[in-house]
Amino acid sequence: MKSDSATIDVPESSAEAKGKAPLMAAPREQKPAGIKKGIAIFDFLLRIGAIIAALAAAATMGTSDETLPFFTQFFQFQASYDDLPTFQFFVIAMGLVAGYLVLLFPFSIVTIVRPLALAPRLLLLILDTVALTLSTAAGAAAAAIVYLAHNGNPNTNWLAICNQFGDFCQKVSGAVVFSFVTVVVFVVLIFLSAVALRRH
Template structure:
């Protein structure tokens, strides 16, 4: 009976549990990609719309803080937007893996691009984290003063933006491991 199923082009009975597990992994991959899209898109929007100003002595002299005053924050926004676009496009391959769970080449391509996007997003988030740390703590040796006492709302939004980005980094790490497990099962 088993040989007849193989000759007719059907999958042997032994592959059914393996295929079901790979489909489950593919569904989890799809859901995790959506979570990462939400994290990166939310981070880009939160950082990109961050702006605060306060009067110094009079209403005519105002100090302002915007995300694009610092190239590091601009790089952070660009990195999050690029990774968001990639994750949205990768949802198509994730759907393909749900339908065809034994695809190896596309999983390998996803692993490679996921690692590249992980490195890109990590570099943007790490650089922005260094600036946020200086904004909160300052550096007395370099005479850089902590600005978060004056720009409290700005610092809170920027810090929240970093949280979303680091959640996406964690999800991308898990996606790479998940894709590697699915690839090793084929």
Template sequence: MKGGSIEVGEGRSPRKGGARGLSIMDFVLRIIAAVATLGSALAMGTTNETLPFATQFIRFRAEFDDLPSFVFFVLANSVVCGYLVLSLVLSVFHIVRSTAVKSRIILIALDTVMLGLVTAAASAATSIVYIAHKGNAGANWFAICQQYNNFCERISGSLIGSYIAVALFIILIILSVVAVSRN
């Protein structure tokens, strides 16, 4: 303290520290979102159930790949998980160099695309899960969840991770926009 003024520690401005904090939060949220999408893809991709019918030779089987919406869900969550893992490199770069703007803008654009992809996949799978639980009397589609309990529990549970990723992408985009606007 010289002459009534307060000095900020050795070349680090409070603004730079805040940007570094945003970058660290970005890194952590990307890891959580990657785990959520990986868990969703694995839960859906390994879902199947077989039920015996009348005799042991006749069986009914429900698998995720019987429905194209579930296949899209697994593929989309896998792509988004891969993107999130690859984007960790840029996230680490932003921790080291918190004033980088161009790479943050690229991340904002790519995050927005991945947000759209994971939202579309989760929405498509949600509509099928809803019909599996409730059926549709007008279309003569019966609810299958009374017979295939484990199948329905797993496909319903796999949606949770995907919707967590949607929420985290929204937060990531907002964090990146705040970081860019501060620079």
């Protein structure tokens, strides 16, 4: 009887050991998913900030218009964003970037619900890189024109117009600042996507 009880106790203890092994490994498997979910939530919040910055850049540039008062209505000096193709490109580009961010909201939500999914994160990384290039090009081109508006270029007889069109220059300068805020947010988004993909 003693030998029978001894033989019965051995498989029970081994079964318990086998049952406990997966329970010990579960928290280790859930830890990367928790980190990736935190990254995905932070990514989502950054995208909201990028939408606000891109829309602010496009709206500020699109409403930049100033007319100088003169003696008669026949002689008026006016400055508007649509006088320069660079500023028109800026408004279109930042509008496209804002629209892109809105359209890709579902993919950002998918990365929160399914933090271990590889395809949505890879898609966001590729498209964010394209949007970063577009917003950087628009911001840099507009910044060059804003610099000329503030300082001019004596070698080419380009006069600084910001002494006369102060409100216009203030608006276009603010639009350029918003565009570079968008650029910085995109850099952080791409970095977060790279970190999330590296953990796969």
